[in-house]
Amino acid sequence: MGEDRGMTVTVLRLGHRPQRDKRLSTHLLLAARAFGATNAFYAGTKDIRMEEGISRIVEEWGGDFKVKYAESWRNVVKNWEGEIVHLTMYGLPVQEVASKIRENNEPKLVVVGGSKVPRDMYDLADWNVSVTTQPHSEVSALAIFLHMLFDGEELSRSFKGARLRINPSGHGKDVDVFSKD
């Protein structure tokens, strides 16, 4: 499927607050999985219920996407062996840099902020990348970035070991349900 075969992406979500961010972080992590990331870290406050929610989805829909809590996001970043991409509305336009970032197969760490991103993140990143220069959402920014990084191939990915699989349909719902054992 082209040049990005073998390139793995890990997402790092900064500053999670269980009360306020539970649904947004869940959507973000599900978008990470759906658009081809292989796993994710989140920093901020540990949130077992969110982790369990993601695990249940993976159980039903397949693949082996994993989420881990990171006590120190700086350690994840500083120990990363590969390239670091920080999504920020202040960065370089995704449409100008996505294909360059795709040029090598080094594992990518894609860092997605919460509301306040510490200043040093901008320096720790190999790439600061913006998805439009407008305010929107870390969920849409991540999805568009991964879509452009994987050049659309992620849209037709299949997930191994799924219990549920949708058959695309023009009008209605068509779902296969498989037994898991």
Next chain:
Amino acid sequence: MGEDRGMTVTVLRLGHRPQRDKRLSTHLLLAARAFGATNAFYAGTKDIRMEEGISRIVEEWGGDFKVKYAESWRNVVKNWEGEIVHLTMYGLPVQEVASKIRENNEPKLVVVGGSKVPRDMYDLADWNVSVTTQPHSEVSALAIFLHMLFDGEELSRSFKGARLRINPSGHGKDVDVFSKD
């Protein structure tokens, strides 16, 4: 800028619940604006604070994106003069239909569900469209759909009358601040 010049997109968000959905709906509406929709409706429960939050962003960042509360989503759909696209994980793959949907300049209504979408929405839509067949987020689904509908042109849009404008930068924040009067 190509064949979609003149095609307008309105987003309709179903089933908004102020307590539970405030931030997600806000992110969704901001994604609608950032990725080229001209305005939006939301149904469910009226939420003045959310509307005000969006207005403040438009005031700062420009353009004339507007959000209106729809007491009846069915009236918006049934009175729509143009094409109706319903984003659902059960629909036809966006990568197969986006260019067909772009073929005519009729105004598009893009319907984005809440948790439970009434069955008749699938029949009222001209297009039921899926962005992957995996669970993720209405925010990422909308962003990817609009990105593919506008064929990437939306990424470099500018917004008139902005007080704030970002100059893309590899390392740091570079923002112009304009006086509004």
